[in-house]
Amino acid sequence: MFDIVKSDLMLLETELLSVIHSPEKLITDISKHLIEAGGKRLRPALYFMCTKSRVADMEAIMPMAIAIELIHMATLVHDDVIDNAATRRGKATANSCWGNHSSVLIGDYLFAKAFSLVANKASSEMLKVLTDVICSMCEGEINQNRSTFQTNQKESDYLGRIEQKTADFIAASCELGGLAVGLSIDETKALREYGYSLGMAFQITDDILDVTASSEQIGKPVGNDLRQGIVTLPIIYALEHSPHKEELQEIVQTKNMSEEKIKRGLAILHETDAIEYSYSRVADYLQYARNVIPANILGEHREAFIAVADFVGLRNY
Template sequence: MVYYRNRFCLVGDYLVSKFPNNIFDIVQDDLVAVEQELYSIIQSPVDLVNDISVHLVQAGGKRLRPALFLLCARGGCPDHNKLLPLAVAIELIHMATLVHDDVIDDASTRRGRPTANARWGNYSSVLTGDYLFAKAFSAVAVGADKEMLKVLTDVISVMCEGEIDQMKESFNPDQDEADYRLRVAQKTADFIAASCELGAMAAGLDEREVVQVKEYGNAIGMAFQITDDILDITASAEQLGKPVGNDLRQGIVTLPVIYALKNSPDRDELRNIIIKQNMTDNDVKRGLEIIHQTEAIEYSYAQVNKYLQHARNILPPTLSSEVKEALVAVADFVGLRKY
């Protein structure tokens, strides 16, 4: 356990430094426990499963979902026996979906590291993703009641539907903002909302407060994903840990693309690029140029700011000042992040 503890101190410092003012300090001890339990629960007697699972945990990430769950649970008087298993399950589900996404997208890097499918192939990666889902529900069985279990199973179903919708609509330029927002909700925002909702449920908040906390999470998730889609166009490969313009290359029509398709004088050229199943590097470069020549980035950031302001405003007034300040700081971070 010393290895895991020491390693998490590094991961923990990295995670906290990613957020201004150490906004997860009040749940940092819980996050250390989550990290340790992640390593414990993924252990398998099958060496390949163990190797892939450890690789995924070591890839790190912000641990945003379990951190939000733990923060929201601090909004009341939680049953602490439920917190660690649920927090671990939330992160395992997130990891499993990322593994499956990388296989679907044929991604070679994530967070600057080789993906599991790039190292071990699609078959082993998909099965390891399934293994992580199973481990998640093994953890949930310890601490979740039926209502909480339903929240998790429902959101996994929605994420799968969102992924299928995205695949179906790939390379389709005839999408509008309503289509995009629904897909973002399904693929990203609903899970972040569920993480917050589960925290509020664990805290024993009343029904209205649970709804408000869930709505906060939804707004954070929408803003987070729109920011991701902006950064795919504006950030460097070093910042992203994956190639720039990757969404465009895969035919994923994001909010900046939708804006450019509607407002650019070169919309027809952009449309012809999007419908190509095999874009060249020059196609991607030209598509990004067309987007940058419009106000697509500014418009998209304006939508991010609307969601974040709603997140700040919807928080229940009954939350402690410490918890509320931390949740507001998360919103501030999402609006400022560059990675």
């Protein structure tokens, strides 16, 4: 789906390994571990796709792509510390290898490195987009932490939270691509809306996979959200519609829940239409994303935007 920016992404990998090199060997080692752990590179890929609307100087647009991925990596490192996660994408997390203290500092280093790369290259408008989205992600994380193990949540609460934690950053990546090549206000806004809708669908799909996929597929334990008291859309739906809602409510509110309770909670969820309903919301967001693609994006370029939306709806990892 990213064939149109394949060469850009290959160059990005090389540049990532170059910019994280530090005289302090531990910084280089941990940062290299994070890069080699892989990932979809979804955000910089979308950024590159949005710059293809016009002929662009790769040397001029690459620093922002690197910054976007470094910021994403930084948030994942901090998330793993907060969640005390041992694995991500099936590989050991930085905190499980080097401890929380070093991992927090590496996250801070990656944030700083990202802004160092673009400080003298990006416009004030682009820098504001980046700083605003980091604020939004932090607010979303605090919001999520405050709401753990609470069962009185509505779908609107959940949507607002994933907007801040996930969708805003994907939206910003698309917006930054438009700004980097000087697209019109309307075109840039449309790209942002595309990214936002894609991001909402992406996170809902993530939360569906948490209760449907195998540990091998998602690279972390199944039911991890339930285990951490994170109330996602499938759980919210089941809490509203299951004949065993009181039992599920008790399970969701249990801290340090046993594996038996997790299995029972997932069983109750799967007895409802929670998964089907959640996928219907994914379909709604993805259809909007397809509809809002700017009219001037044509041919294989447009097909690439559609292919990304299709991937989000069908992915199983």
